[in-house]
Amino acid sequence: MIDIQKLKEIMANNLKKQLNRKGISQTMMARDLNIPEMTVSNWVKGKTYPRPDKIQLMADYFGITRTQLTEEAPSNLTPLAPQTVPIPVLGTIACGEPILAEENVTEYIYESPDQLPSGNLFYLKAKGTSMEPTIPDGSYVLVREQPEVENGAIAAVLVNGDTEATLKRIKRQGDMVILMPDNPNYSPFIITRDNPARIIGQAIQFTQKL
Structure with a gap:
């Protein structure tokens, strides 16, 4: 059985991580993607879950794959040093x-x-x-x-x-x-x-x- 609340929490955590990585606020992302700020706020708080088209829109915005927003990241991986x-x-x-x-x-x-x-x-x-x-x-x-x-x-x-x-x-x-x-x-x-x-x-x- 799918745990909807767990999916919302994973999405919320991944979204916050990407916002921090890019150094942008919820307000800025909402404006850039033409999405209501309250909608973005509800995603970040884990209250609601975005539609597939919005997930793809955010993935393109952050330059990542959809799974980096929808799936829980493994905790035992050592990140490689990024290119400059x-x-x-x-x-x-x-x-x-x-x-x-x-x-x-x-x-x-x-x-x-x-x-x-x-x-x-x-x-x-x-x-x-x-x-x-x-x-x-x-x-x-x-x-x-x-x-x-x-x-x-x-x-x-x-x-x-x-x-x-x-x-x-x-x-x-x-x-x-x-x-x-x-x-x-x-x-x-x-x-x-x-x-x-x-x-x-x-x-x-x-x-x-x-």
């Missing part, structure tokens, strides 16, 4: 070039794919102290390429005629968008027609080299 992938570090942006064009890359940082969120990723090196204490000067900030971020999130933003990428917190007041530094010693930057700026991604995390 190169994440580009952007420097000065060449006018008219795609953000991740080779001309814009100064170096690469190699990361384990198991520790990375989904999407097109790049690093920016924080310059200056405008985002301290949140982001220290010289930190390497991992950014996921996307044209919009939620209010209050830290974004990578192109300024100075799309030639310089900076990190600032996005604040919206009506139709006005403000680039806010976390350091109170710096002034906000209000995006206007005379002071244009363009969001190119959301800051995910930062690291520092010794």
